[in-house]
Amino acid sequence: MRSTDIIVIGAGAAGLMCAMTAAARGRRVLLIDHANKPGKKILMSGGGRCNFTNLYTEPSNFLSQNPHFCKSALARYTQWDFIELVSKHAVPYHEKKLGQLFCDNKSSDILGLLLSECEQTGVELRMDTSVQQIDKTEGGYQLQTSLGTLACASLVVATGGLSIPTLGATGFGYQIARQFGHSVLPTRAGLVPFTITDQLKELCGELSGTSVDALVSCNDSSFRENILFTHRGLSGPAILQISSFWQPGDSVEINLLPDHDALGWLQQQQSERPNSELKTLLGEVFTKKMANLLAEQWFVSKPMKQYTPGELAAVAEQLGNWTLVPAGTEGYRTAEVTLGGVDTREVSSKTMESLKSPGLYFVGEVLDVSGHLGGFNFQWAWASGYAAAQFA
Ligand SMILES: Cc1cc2nc3c(=O)[nH]c(=O)nc-3n(C[C@H](O)[C@H](O)[C@H](O)COP(=O)(O)OP(=O)(O)OC[C@H]3O[C@@H](n4cnc5c(N)ncnc54)[C@H](O)[C@@H]3O)c2cc1C
Structure with a gap:
């Protein structure tokens, strides 16, 4: 011995x-x-x-x-x-x-x-x-x-x-x-990508590879960094961070306009650029592809002047407080911790x-x-x- x-x-x-x-x-x-x-x-x-x-x-x-x-x-x-x-x-x-x-x-x-x-x-x-x-x-x-x-x-x-x-x-x-x-x-x-199985999966798949700066929150914790769309759901540093605070069934809030007050920004665009279409404006913040997809799947894109205050508030809510419930995580197979x-x-x-x-x-x-x-x-x-x- x-x-x-x-x-x-x-x-x-x-x-x-x-x-x-x-x-x-x-x-x-x-x-x-x-x-x-x-x-x-x-x-x-x-x-x-x-x-x-x-x-x-x-x-x-x-x-x-x-x-x-x-x-x-x-x-x-x-x-x-x-x-x-x-x-x-x-x-x-x-x-x-x-x-x-x-x-x-x-x-x-x-x-x-x-x-x-x-x-x-x-x-x-x-x-x-x-x-x-x-x-x-x-x-x-x-x-x-x-x-x-x-x-x-x-x-x-x-x-x-x-x-x-x-x-x-x-x-x-x-x-x-x-x-x-x-x-x-x-x-x-923990520190693991989310999987999405509901109708959002299609959007994630189409945007796969797109990365965008966002503020992601769950259970009183928030992280501002990039999120990454993937074929199976969402990843990127902000998502990995928040995954450690997430439990099955919890919702996650994503602010896609972290530098702006979403409603204030939209109202400003409406008054300064009434004839511009929403998707054109979004194309200046996100990639063209993402702007087009969001405009198609989430909103009816039309010239800014045509939005009623209620419609504008709904767009602001969706962009500034996109709320989703992940189906799960990729699990230990890819988790960093x-x-x-x-x-x-x-x-x-x-x-x-x-x-x-x-x-x-x-x-x-x-x-x-x-x-x-x-x-x-x-x-x-x-x-x-x-x-x-x-x-x-
Ligand atoms: C893909 C990936 C990327 C990462 N990137 C970073 C990063 O950039 N920065 C950062 O801070 N953290 C990162 N992490 C996290 C970091 O790697 C871990 O937190 C860290 O390695 C933990 O160290 P540890 O020594 O406790 O465990 P480990 O590094 O996991 O080491 C455990 C060791 O125990 C051995 N072992 C397990 N079971 C047995 C057994 N039954 N008998 C004998 N030996 C056994 C394993 O073979 C292994 O060598 C990353 C993790 C992953 C998976």
């Missing part, structure tokens, strides 16, 4: 950070993963350029049933700490927008720096390793694995959430949590250690902490991995 100080299960963002930081403290760390390669989500992230953190990271960028939980770890390993690491490895990066930092080149730059730190600090990384059984022992934990029986003083669960099973996601972390007496809060897909997970009320916010089973730690997405879109999820992986590594 092999014995070591720490075993980390899951060589994703949180597991790699935890392993390299603990090893830098002089701990003997074995990092295992059932996938054939580490950090697959890092490679896929940010459209291949990894949005690795956000300049404006705040606890308010995270969703959790226990919103205070993330504060301590985020304060002890900040976006500036990760930026320093990125700079140490001379990885070129840039701010795309809204504080979102992306690699200039490829996501593999980020994975490369984490793997290089692991190598330098002496982390032993074993891929293609499955865990069959975990038992608590006097000195820590004993694991039955495809590498044989392994023992450790501290066991770190960094197995992530359920999003994108083809990238290695499993519910194993939740299973471990339950085995050691933890509650797992219901999970659902999993909402819910291991209940943080049973985990120390300082150490990430289980309050139920000493020596057991949870880091990253397996916990009930999910970030907004924009680099926040990686920042949580770095911060929580780092926090556990100080104590494991």
